[in-house]
Amino acid sequence: MATAIRWHRDGDGIVVLTLDDPGRAANTMNEAYVRAMEETVTRLERERDDITGVVLTSAKKSWFAGGDLDSLRAFDSPQAAFDRASLVKAQLRRLELLGRPVVAAINGAALGGGLEIALACHRRIALTGAVVGCPEVTLGLLPAGGGVVRSVRLLGLTAALTHVLLKGTRHEARAARELGLIDEVVETPEELLAAARRWIRENPDASQPWDTVRTVRVDRAALPALPAMLRHQLKGAPYPAPRHILAAAVESTQVDVDTAFVIESRYFAGLVTGPVAKNMIKAFFFDRNAAAARDIGDVPPIRKAAVLGAGMMGAGIAQVLARAGVPVVLRDVDAGRAAxxxxxxxxxxxxxxxxxxxDLVIEAVFEDPGLKHKVFAEIEDLVAPDALLCSNTSTLPITSLAEGVRRQGDFIGLHFFSPVPKMPLVEVIRGEKTGDEALRRALAVVRLLRKTPIVVNDSRGFFTSRVIGTFTNEGVAMLAEGVPAASIEQASSQAGYPAPVLALVDELTLTLPRKIRQEALAAGAGTPHPADAVIDRMIDEFGRPGRSPGAGFYEYEDGRRTRLWPGLKTLAPPAEVPFEDLKERLLFIEAIxxxxxLDEGVLTSVAEANIGSILGIGYPGWTGGVLQYINQYEGGLPGFAERARQLAGRYGERFAPPALLLAKAADGTTFD
Structure with missing residues (x-):
């Protein structure tokens, strides 16, 4: 029977354990691993007298990928979760207490559980380019294979928290060596095993530092700053994992290592069975993978790309194309800006x-239909006859923009997000005449750029711009009601949004929502909103259109935000609105x-709605995305619908639950 850990012992008594799950493309801490590790440590203990050392390596491209997310999301019993974490730790503890030197020969990524296995070894040697880290916090979890306890004892409390645990940072091998996570870096796979064997021969009595030195490096003077650091990081958002990590790390320094492992398992059990971790695992792994899994078939490579417009978006698109190895011509009427x-x-x-x-054209000029038609007319006869024609537009309907070209079947929307090199999402917008081949080719472009695509059908504002517009409008509408600006910003932060809502409007500029509103009204698609009057007054009466000119909802000094503009108090008489209403209005309006x-067919899947809302427009990650937020709301869909009716009664019919939501609530289904 195939096993997830292969055993090979040489004549010199060194056992090479090769991590190689036969049923998976990557090694994970699944049932096969746990079973194989139990058998392996039992055999190591039984044959200990004939063993001089142990090397752990991997047959996979990645060394060890971490926890098995299918298993983790299935936990509903804290006791079962505690027992599994305790078993994994007990196996690794037996390995490090074997009485023989154990070396991790890391030939690829060792993340999460992978790094935890490596930390249980007496020496960690990595191949150049390998990456290590504990990213569990980004999935609402904490490292439960001893990662909190061992990293704190290895690096010290403050360094472990700031560089490994609280942000889930991934470190390339050399940076990890500088930090202290890795002991040695080599250039070739041959050197990797040779270095491991050499170290075993030179260190026959190796042991872990925490088994010889009982004290843990704790900067007592820095301890009071840790909660403040965490508050600054979270800004009041409801993410339990960082708080659990901080507590487990601090508490682990007060006890012996084995008791510390118990503390770590208890905090893990509370997280993995809670709703936030389940939401984040679903969104960031399952929904993200589903969005990226479309079959695109065989698509010819891009030989030459043309980017039209060298503004912030166009330049960013050119840069990510070049980074992917695509030759790019960046055209702008201002030659200096392009240069x-x-x-x-x-x-x-x-x-x-x-x-x-x-053979690829991406237009990224100003959001004006006439200008976009003009630049396509200039290039259509010059580019390859089958070139893919893309418009980077955030709101303008692709179907109408396609009227500016002859080959409308090859025309598609590619909505990048700013800053392009950092933002992981691309919204792919299919117009009424966009062909299947154009869609496949567009998805291939997104995949080449290593970004996550979501595919949506044409509509004014598509999905992301349409939904985030409700968020920004709601924040401004609160000002119109007399809610203090500071309360609005605090509510959006505590709801989990990465940027406070009024600060975001300043970044986008107040002229943008007004332009979108005017275009919608001209097309017969607009409706009045309580935010309109505030935006108009800010622009026309006060001359404060946003951050770029240095005056918006905030005041600025040398481009840096300093404080909320005191004049905001003059917009409306002061009013008291329940703080919980402020938070939920922002979350609800986007979800609605x-x-x-989804009901109109703009969205093509629930998974793309969820991951698109998080990666593209900053919907709080703890919710699992806009539609998962409805699923997991207290009382499920009926509970959400009832709360929506309550908000509609207080703040306007825009909160009324849509028919699709009511239908699902009535028949007991969810958004899956």
């Missing part, structure tokens, strides 16, 4: 003739709009 981004793969130009032969997008 600022010249590189080995980016050719700046003002000459349209330079675009000849491009997402339901409408």
């Amino acid at each position: 600022a981004y010249a590189s080995d793969l980016i050719t700046p130009t003002a000459d349209v003739a330079e675009l000849a032969g491009a 709009e997402a339901v409408k997008c």
Whole structure:
């Protein structure tokens, strides 16, 4: 029977354990691993007298990928979760107490449980390019295989918390060596095993530092700053994992290592069976994978890309294309602006003739239909006859933009998010005449750029811009009601949004929502909103259109936000609104709009709605996304619908639960 850990002992008594789950592309802490590790440590103990040392390596491209998320999301009993974490730790404890030197020969990524296995070894040697880290916090969890306890004892409390545990940072091998997570870095796989064997021969009596030195490095003077650091990181958002990590780490320093492991398991059990971890695992792993899993078939490679417009978006798109190895011509009527981004793969130009032969065109000029039609008319006869024609627009309907080209079947929307090099999402918008081949090719572009795509059908604002517009409008509407601006910002932070709502409006500029509103009204699609009057007054009466000109809801000094503008108090008489209402209005209004997008066929899947809302427009990750937020709301869909009716009665019909939501609530189904 195949096992997840292969055993090979050489004549020198060194046992090489190869992690190689036969049923998975990557090694994880699943049932096969747990069973194999139990058998392995039992055999090591039984044959200890004939063993001089142990090397752990991997047959996979990644060394060890971490926890098995299918198993983790299935835990509903804290006791079962505690028992499993305790078993995993007990096995690793037996390994490090074997009485023989144990070396982790890390030939790929060792993340989460992978790093925890490595930390249980007496020496960690990594191949150049390998990556290590404990990213569990990004899934609402904490490292439960001893990662909290061992990293604190290895690095000290403050360093472990700030560099490993609280942000889930991933470290390349050399950086990890500087930090102290890795002991040695080598250049080739051959050197990796040779170095491991050499160290075993030179260190026959190896032991863990926490088994010889009982004290843990704790900077007592820094202890009071840790809760403040965590408050600054979370800004009141309801993420329990960082708080549990901090508590487990601090408490672990007060006891012996084995008692510390028990503390770690208890905190883990509370997290893994809670709703936040289940939401985050679903969104960041299962929903994200589902969004990226579309079959695109065989798509020809891109030989030459043309990016039209060298503003912030166009330049960013050119940079990520070049980073993916695609030659790019970056065209802008301002040759100097385009030249600022010249590189080995980016050719700046003002000459349209330079675009000849491009098989990918991405237009990123100002949001004006006439201008977009003009730039496509200039290049359509120059580029390759089958070139994929893409518009990076955030709101303008793709179907109407496609009227500016002859080959409408090859025209599609690629909505990137700013800053392009950092933002992980691309919204792919299919117009009424966009062909299947164009969609496949567009998805191939997104995959090449290593970003997550969501596919939506055409509509004004599509999905992301349409939904985030409800969020920004709601924040401004609160000002119109007389809610103090500071309370609005605090509510959005405590709801879990990465940027306070009024600060975000300033970043986008107040002129943008007004322009979107005017275009919608001109198309017969707009409806009045309580935010409209505030935005108009801020622009027309007070001359405060946002951050770029240095005056918006906030005051700015040298481009830096300093304080909320005191004049906001003049917008409306002061009013008291329940703080919980402020938070839930922001969350609810986006969720309700997402339901409408699903009902209208703009959204093509629930998974894409969830991950798109988190990665694209900052919907709080703890919710699992806009539609999962409805699923997990207290009382489920009926509970959400009842609360929506209550908000509608207090603040307006925009909160009325949509028909699709009511239908699902009535028949007992969820958004799956």
